[in-house]
Amino acid sequence: MTLSTELRPPRLRAADLLPVATGGLRTRRARLLLSILGIAIGISAIVAVLGITRSSQADLLARLDRLGTNLMTVFNGSNLSGREVPLPATAALTIRHTEGVEAVAPTAELDGIGVYRSDLIPPQITGGLSVRAADSSLVPTLRGATLVGKHLDEMIGGYPVTVLGHAAAKTLGIADLSGTPRVWIGGRWYTVIGILRPLELAAEIDRSALIGFPSAARDFGHNGRPSRIYVRSRTERTQAVSELLARAANPRSPHEVAVSRPSDALTARLEVADSATALFVGLGAVALLVGGVGIANVMIVSVLERRAEIGLRRALGAARRHVAAQFILESLLLGFAGGVVGVLAGAVITCVVAAGRGWQVLIPPEALGGGLVTAVAIGTLSGIYPAMRAASVPPTEALRTS
Amino acid sequence: MTAVLDVREAWKVYPGTPPVESVRGVSFTVERGELTTVVGASGSGKTTLLNLAAGLDRPTSGTIRIAGHPIENLSDRMLSGLRAHRLGVVFQRFHLLTHLSVTDNVAMGLLYRGVPAGLRRAAASEALERVGLSHRAGHRADRLSGGEQQRVAIARAVVGRPELVFADEPTGNLDSVSGAGVLELLGELNRDGTTIVVITHDAKVAAAGRRLIEMRDGRIVRDSGGTP
Numbered sequence: 001m002t003l004s005t006e007l008r009p010p011r012l013r014a015a016d017l018l019p020v021a022t023g024g025l026r027t028r029r030a031r032l033l034l035s036i037l038g039i040a041i042g043i044s045a046i047v048a049v050l051g052i053t054r055s056s057q058a059d060l061l062a063r064l065d066r067l068g069t070n071l072m073t074v075f076n077g078s079n080l081s082g083r084e085v086p087l088p089a090t091a092a093l094t095i096r097h098t099e100g101v102e103a104v105a106p107t108a109e110l111d112g113i114g115v116y117r118s119d120l121i122p123p124q125i126t127g128g129l130s131v132r133a134a135d136s137s138l139v140p141t142l143r144g145a146t147l148v149g150k151h152l153d154e155m156i157g158g159y160p161v162t163v164l165g166h167a168a169a170k171t172l173g174i175a176d177l178s179g180t181p182r183v184w185i186g187g188r189w190y191t192v193i194g195i196l197r198p199l200e201l202a203a204e205i206d207r208s209a210l211i212g213f214p215s216a217a218r219d220f221g222h223n224g225r226p227s228r229i230y231v232r233s234r235t236e237r238t239q240a241v242s243e244l245l246a247r248a249a250n251p252r253s254p255h256e257v258a259v260s261r262p263s264d265a266l267t268a269r270l271e272v273a274d275s276a277t278a279l280f281v282g283l284g285a286v287a288l289l290v291g292g293v294g295i296a297n298v299m300i301v302s303v304l305e306r307r308a309e310i311g312l313r314r315a316l317g318a319a320r321r322h323v324a325a326q327f328i329l330e331s332l333l334l335g336f337a338g339g340v341v342g343v344l345a346g347a348v349i350t351c352v353v354a355a356g357r358g359w360q361v362l363i364p365p366e367a368l369g370g371g372l373v374t375a376v377a378i379g380t381l382s383g384i385y386p387a388m389r390a391a392s393v394p395p396t397e398a399l400r401t402s
Numbered sequence: 403m404t405a406v407l408d409v410r411e412a413w414k415v416y417p418g419t420p421p422v423e424s425v426r427g428v429s430f431t432v433e434r435g436e437l438t439t440v441v442g443a444s445g446s447g448k449t450t451l452l453n454l455a456a457g458l459d460r461p462t463s464g465t466i467r468i469a470g471h472p473i474e475n476l477s478d479r480m481l482s483g484l485r486a487h488r489l490g491v492v493f494q495r496f497h498l499l500t501h502l503s504v505t506d507n508v509a510m511g512l513l514y515r516g517v518p519a520g521l522r523r524a525a526a527s528e529a530l531e532r533v534g535l536s537h538r539a540g541h542r543a544d545r546l547s548g549g550e551q552q553r554v555a556i557a558r559a560v561v562g563r564p565e566l567v568f569a570d571e572p573t574g575n576l577d578s579v580s581g582a583g584v585l586e587l588l589g590e591l592n593r594d595g596t597t598i599v600v601i602t603h604d605a606k607v608a609a610a611g612r613r614l615i616e617m618r619d620g621r622i623v624r625d626s627g628g629t630p
């Protein structure tokens with residue numbers, strides 16, 4: 001009879017805690033589904049925002065990588081009619097001899113010349129397109145590519161042929177080279193021999209018809225002075241080169257020269273995306289807070305409804321800590337379920353949006369892991385007060401008959 | 403040998419204006435193997451007394467020893483341990499978990515002893531055999547009749563072979579036939595060696611008990627056996 005005098009505390013095996021906690025979840029399913037909605041929405045919003053931002057940034061970074069951050073444009077400002085003002089004739093040559101410069105492509109906007117689909121269109125209807133003289137250095141310098149046909153090279157530069165920028169071809173209604181399309185440039189027919197792919201860092205070329213400098217000189221009396229020069233430098237020298245370009249291009253009045261770096265616009269978008277993310281993650285956090293309150297609310301109601309069950313468990317020998325653990329775990333599981341739903345929904349939203357924009361899907365793993373951990377933490381915290389209420393239900397509750 | 407249960411001058415006063423004296427200086431002892439029936443009108447303090455004797459509540463004054471341990475010295479946790487390891491309780495309202503099977507409900511009687519699930523189930527099957535419900539083992543608890551549910555609850559109370567089993571009006575929610583069956587079962591379990599205290603307000607039930615304690619207004623007014 002030594003055994004019968006020994007006092008032992010009650011014990012709930014860890015392996016039994018999970019079924020005990022899920023037992024409470026198996027009943028009242030509809031209400032529980034609603035209770036995890038807040039967490040699911042909050043987590044999915046955060047995961048989706050981080051995923052979409054990361055995917056778009058990855059896309060921007062890939063484009064920046066492809067396009068390079070070492071392209072600069074040099075131009076001399078615009079006149080009153082919005083046309084570019086010519087630089088000195090020697091500008092391209094001087095720039096080419098500047099330390100750190102890898103490639104130079106001079107272009108000249110032809111003042112007062114438009115490009116038209118036919119000779120019947122009034123000259124003032126330019127469609128926002130311009131005509132530019134360029135040479136074979138242009139497309140390599142911009143890292144552009146031809147969509148169809150070829151780029152004008154020096155050999156055919158003297159013939160009445162033109163290469164259209166992507167937007168210009170679209171505006172003129174020319175999709176390919178079938179039927180040898182011609183365009184009406186400054187009172188002459190030019191044969192279209194190529195169409196370029198879109199140029200992200202040089203929108204003005206996109207909207208231009210390009211002809212060779214010899215044609216420009218012969219047909220329109222152009223003096224060969226460039227109005228805009230594209231410069232590629234060695235990447236690590238970009239900053240230094242950009243500071244030298246104005247003086248190199250126009251030594252007499254360097255202050256008139258504007259040097260810009262088109263990739264700056266893309267870089268700026270990376271930063272804009274970051275600040276937008278912070279805003280949406282903040283909104284998601286508010287949804288999480290509301291979700292946590294929702295879970296706490298459902299758990300408190302559950303404790304009130306289950307006083308008899310709690311009394312029974314205490315009568316069967318459960319200590320307060322066992323009851324508390326049961327309800328904390330139940331709440332934790334609710335948070336976890338909300339987290340799983342939220343992470344999955346967020347990932348799906350990211351995939352749909354990224355696919356729609358043609359981005360590569362990139363969901364940061366820390367958003368997935370962090371989303372789950374956050375949801376579990378919120379579920380657990382929300383369960384603390386209800387669990388304390390549950391643990392304080394007295395064992396005598398089991399014997400109440402009313 | 404020490405008594406399984408020893409209640410000395412136990413008082414339970416619920417605060418209020420005026421305070422409710424539900425149990426007023428009750429003393430009695432239960433020896434191993436006894437079947438004790440507590441009778442009394444509704445409101446005479448039977449349930450309050452059971453709460454004290456089964457370690458579910460603490461007396462306002464007086465001493466209660468369960469299996470030799472004075473409960474006033476025990477922490478809530480150790481008192482819970484006493485309930486888990488030494489006591490079984492049967493309730494008027496069965497208190498089965500409806501989403502669990504009959505076997506799992508019975509096995510719950512060992513849950514807070516830390517017995518592994520497999521052993522709990524084996525013990526539950528054996529207990530179901532003792533109450534004659536082996537054939538309903540796999541059913542959901544709420545598919546059973548009231549009499550069957552109460553027998554499941556009894557199986558849950560005795561599954562760990564506790565030293566003392568309490569039953570508070572176990573026939574209160576049953577028709578007379580099922581009620582008689584439940585009392586017969588308690589009698590059988592007692593003949594097999596289980597110490598039982600049954601509470602009832604039903605005089606017929608009282609006649610079936612060997613030892614009778616009668617309560618009125620929170621006091622014992624008659625005790626047919628044992629030492630007061």
Ligand SMILES: Nc1ncnc2c1ncn2[C@@H]1O[C@H](COP(=O)(O)OP(=O)(O)O)[C@@H](O)[C@H]1O
Binds near residue numbers: 423
């Ligand atoms: N928690 C409580 N608070 C206040 N009074 C109570 C409480 N529990 C029981 N009582 C009172 O104690 C008396 C005895 O109740 P009870 O023990 O349930 O009697 P019985 O089980 O014999 O019907 C009743 O007057 C009841 O109202």
Ligand SMILES: [Mg+2]
Binds near residue numbers: 450
């Ligand atoms: Mg009662």
